[in-house]
Amino acid sequence: MKNSRTKSLIYFIVPALAYLALAAVVTNSYYQLMLTLILIWATFGLSWNILSGYTGLISFGHAAFFGTGAFATVLAQIYWSISPWVMFFGSGVIGAMLGLAIGFPTFRLRGHYFALSMLAYPLAFMYVFLWLGFPEVSVPRVHGNPAAYMQFSDGRIYTLIAMVFLIVVVFLSRLIESSRFGMALIAIKQNEAAAEAAGIDSLRWKLRAIAVSGAIAAMAGSLYAVVILVITPQSVFGMLVSAQALTVAMFGGIGTFWGPIIGAGLLIPIAEILHAELGNLLPGIQGVVYGVAIVVLITLAPEGIFWKVRDWIGSARKKDEIPAHSVTHTAEAPDFVPRKSNPAGETSEIVLDVRNMSKNFGGLQAVQDVSFQLRRGMILGIIGPNGAGKTTLFNLLNGFQDPTAGEVFVNGKDMARCKPHVLCRAGVGRTFQIMRPFTRMSVRDNVRIGAYVTAGSEAEAAEIADEALRQVGLSAISERLAGELSTKELRLMELARALAGKPHTLLLDETLAGLGRDESAEVVAVIRRLSADGMTVAIIEHTMQAMVQLVDRFLVLDHGQVIMEGLPSEVTKNPHVIEAYLGKKWNANAQD
Template sequence: MKRLPTSLVLLLVAAIYLAAALLVSNAYHQLIFTLVLVWACFGLSWNMLSGYTGLVSFGHAAFFGLGAYAAVLGQIHLGLSPWVMLPLAAIIGAVAGVLVGLPTFRLRGHYFALAMLAYPLALLYVFEWLGLQEVTFPMQREHPGLYMQFSDRRYYTVVGLVLLLVFVAITLRVERTRFGMALIAIKQNEAAAEAAGIDTLRWKLRAIALSGAIAGATGAFYAVVLLVVTPVSVFGMLVSAQALTVSMFGGVGSVWGPIIGAAILVPLGELLHAELGSTYPGIQGVILGLAIIGVILMAPEGVFWKLRDTLQRRKLALGAPAAAPAHPADGVGPAAVGGQADADVADVAARLVRLHRPTAAAGDIILDVQSVSRSFGGLKAVQDVSFSVRRGMILGIIGPNGAGKTTLFNLLNGFLRPDTGKVMVNGVDMAGRKPHVLCAAGVGRTFQVMRPFMRLTVAQNVKVGAYVRAKDEAQAQELAAQAMARVGLSDCAGKVAALLTTRELRLMELARAVAGQPELLLLDETLAGLGHGEVEDIVDAIRKLSAEGITVVIIEHTMQTMVRLVDEFLVLDHGQVLTRGDPQSITQDPRVVQAYLGKKWSAQHAA
C-alpha cells in the first residue's frame, strides 16, 4: 500500500483538529486548543536547533520572551498591530539567536546547555529591573480584529493553526534540503560532518537564527492570546522546559515530534491544573517531569521514533534473510602476522601481486609536510615530521601503537593545529585550517573508528560528502551515485546506515569521502574489523580509486595487505619519522623489525 505524503497527512490532521476546535463552545477548552498549537510551534522552534543538531538548549525562553515583549511594547508605544509585530518578533528572535550562538557554540555538551540557561534568566531580571513586571495590551474597541482581539476565541485557534502549518512547512523544507542534511550530520557526528566538508559553525548559526525566529513569532502570538505579559510567564524555567519536553516526548529531530508531544502533554497538564491546581500547586511541572522520566526510560528518542523503529524491525523480521556468519578477523599488528598455517602462502601471493603493480611515477608534489610537531602537555605526540607525497601514489604510514599516526592525520586534516611546521596542499599552507576548508581544498578523510550518520540511508550519508562540490540537490545526488558505484555500494543505497555490516560501513565511509571529489584521500585504518574476504573488497576499491588518479595516504596495521597495496612506507616511532622506503626495503630494515614488525615477522620472512 502506497504511503501518503507527509504534507498531505499533516493537512488532514489540521482539518480534523480545526473541525474539532470549532465545535467547542467552552472558553477554557477553546484556550486549550490554542495552547496546544502555541506549544507545538515552540517545540518546532526548539527542535530546529536542538532536535536536528543535538545541542540541547535550556534557554529558548529567551527568544520566546523577547517576541512576547516586542508584541506588547510595540502596540503600547508605537501603536503597531500584532499582525505587524509577528514578523518583526521573528526578526528580533533571529538576531537574538545569532548573537547568542556566536559565543555559545564554542561550548559542547552540558556546558552548552547550561550556558543557554543563563540567557532567559538574565533577561527575566532585566525586564523586572525595567519595571515591566506586568504589561497588558491596550484594549481596542474599534476594529479589534486589526489588533487580533477577537471576541470569539476560536479565531485564535485558526491563527495558531496557520502559524503551525507555516512552521511545519519551513521545517519540512529544511529537512529535505542541504540545510537539514547538514544539521542531521552535525548531530550524529560533528567531526565526520566537518571532514565531509560541512562548515558546522555556519550551519549551526543558521539553525539558531531560524529557531529564534520561530520562537519569537510564537512568543508574540502567545502574548496576544493571554493579553498580558510577565517576565516569569515568558522567560521562566518552565517555559524552556515546556518546549524541550513536548519535543523530547514526541520525538526529537522530526516534524511530528513537537506536534505529538504538545497534543498529549498540554491538554493533560491544563486539565489536571484546572481540576487539581488549587489542591496541588505546580501540578503542570510534575506532569512535565514525569513525561521526561517516562521518555528516558521507555523511548529515549521520543514516541515517534519508538513507533517508527518498532514498525521497521517488524518488517525486517518478516522479510529479511538471516545474517551471514562473521568472517574471522584479519591479522592486525605484529603479534597476528604469520600466526596462521597459510601465512607463508598468503605472503608469497602478496609479493607476486605487489611486483605486478606499477609504481607511481615521479610527479608533482600534492602534499608536502614540513617539520610538523604537536605536543599535549609534556607528551610530544608528533616531533618534527617531514615528508612529501607525489600525486597519484599510495603512501602507507605504519608504526607501533602510540607512534603518532592518527595524531599526524588529525594535523593533516585540520582537527588539530600543529605547534610548528607547515602542511602544504598543492603549494598552499593549510596548517591549522578547519577540516571543511581542507575538504573543499581536495582532502578527503575516513576514520579509524567509523563515524556513520546512523539514521540516514547510505545514499544520504554519501550525499552529505557530495555537498562540498555540488551546486544543487540534483548534482549532489549524481555525485553520490557515482561515488557509491566507484566503491561497489550501489546495491545498498536505500539501506539505513544503522543496519549495515562492518564491510558496508567501511565502503560507505570511503564513498562519502570520494563523493567530495578529493585529490588526496587520508584513510585511517579503513581495514580494521574486517574478515579476509571483506578486506579484499576494500583493497580493490582503493586500488580502483588510485588508478583513477586519487592520491592515497593510508594508516594500517595489516602488513600482508599493505605490502601489496602501497608504493612506499613511512614508518613512525615515538612521534618521529624512523625511515621511509619501498615495501621490500622497509620489511627488511632491522630498525623497523625491532620497532614494529617484531621477531616473528623477521623469522618468517627472512628468506
C-alpha cells in the same frame, strides 16, 4: 524524496483539518483557549526542534526567544501603538538577530556546557525586565477596529491563526529535513567530526539553525501574548517555558516535525487540565507533568514516541521480508595480489607536501619534525606501534588539530591551520579509525552529505553520491539505513562519502580494521582502482600483509618521529623497523 515529503505532509494536513473542525464546534472559552495553546506550544516545540532536534545541542534557554517576542509585541503596542500583526513578523526578525547574538559565542561550547550556558539567557532577561519595572504587562484593549490589533471576541479565530502558523512552520521544518540545510544539521548531530571532514562548516550551519529557531520561537511568543492578554517575566522567561519546548519535542520525538506535534497534543491538555483543577491545591502541577513525562520517556522510549513506533513498525516489516545479500562484491579473489609500481613515478605532481610537522601536548611530543611528500596516484603507508603518533599526524593534516610547528602544502598552498571543512574543499578527504556513520540516514544520504562540498544542487549531489557508491560497489544497498550495515559495508560507505567530495588525496585511517581476509581483499581492490585513476592515498594500517602488497612507499613512525621512509622491500628488512614495530617473528618469517 519529493514523494516522501508530499506523503508526510498529507498525513499532517488531514488531522489538521479535523482539528479545525473540532475547534469550530467548541464553544466553551476555556477549551477553545486550550486548543489554541496546544498549537502555540507545538509550534514552539518545532522551533526548539530545528536547533536542538537536528543538531543535538540541547537548549535549556529557548524561553529567551519566546519571552522576547512576547514582550516586544506588548510593549510596541503600549508605547508606539504598533499592531501585533506587524510585531508578529517583527518579533521574528528580533528573534533571528538574538539567535545569532547568542549562538556565536555559545556554539564554542559542547555538551552539557552548551546546555547550561543557554539556561543563563532567559534567566538574565527575566531579571532585566523585572529591574526595568515590568512585573506584569497587559495588552491594551482596542475598541475601534480591534481586528487591526489582532483582537477578536471569537476565540476560534485565534485557533485558526495558530493553526495557519503551525502549518507554515511544519512545511518549513519538512523542507529543512529534506534539504541540504537539514542534512547538514543531522550530520552534525550524529557525528560532528565526520560532518566537518565531509566539508560541512558546522558553525555556519548551526548559526543558521539558531537564527531560524529563534525567529519561530519569538513569533510563537508574540502570538501567545496576544492570546493570553497578560504576561509577566516569569510566565514567558521562566524555567517552565523552556522545559515545555524541550519536553513536548523530546516526548514526541526529536529530529522530526512530528515529535513536537505529538508531544504537545498529549502533554499540554493533561498539564492544562490538571493546572485548572488542582492548581490551587498543588501549585506547579504542570512541572510535575513534564517531569513525569521525561522519566517515562527515558525509561520506555529514549528517542521519543515517534521513533519508538517507527522502529517497531520497521522491525515488524523485516520479519516478513526474506533477507537478501545484495552487496556488490568489488573483488573476486580473496588473495592479495602484489601491487605494480606506481605508473606516475617520482616525476608526478606533488599534491601534499608536509614539512617539519610537530605537535606537543604539554610536555608530550606526539609528532616530532615529520616531513614527507605525496605525489599524484601514490599510495603511502604510514605504520608504527600504538602511540607512535599516526592518527595525530592525520588530525594535523586534516585540520582537527593545529600543529605546534610545521607546514602542510596542499597543491602548493600552506593550509596547516585550516579547518577540516576548508581542507575538504581543497581536496583532502578523510576516513576514521573508529567508523563515524550517520546511523539514521540511508547509505545514499550518508554519501550525499559528502557531495555537498562541491555540488551546486540537490540533483548534482545525488548524481555524485550515486557515482561514489558505484565506485565502491554499494549501489545495491543505497537505500538501507547505515545503522544496519556490516563492518565492511560501513568501511566502504565511509570511503564513498570521502570520494563524494571529489578529493585528490585520501587519508585512510585503518580502513581494514575489523575486516576478514576476504573483506580486506575487496577493500584493497577498491583502493587500488582509485590509485590507478589518479587518486593519492595515505593509509594507516596494522595489517602488514595487505600493506606490503598495497603501498608504493612506507613512512615509519615511532614516538612521533620518522625512523624510516622507503620502498616496502627496504622497510620490511630494516633492523630498526623490525625492532620498533615488526618484531622478531616478522624477521624470522622474512628470512624463511
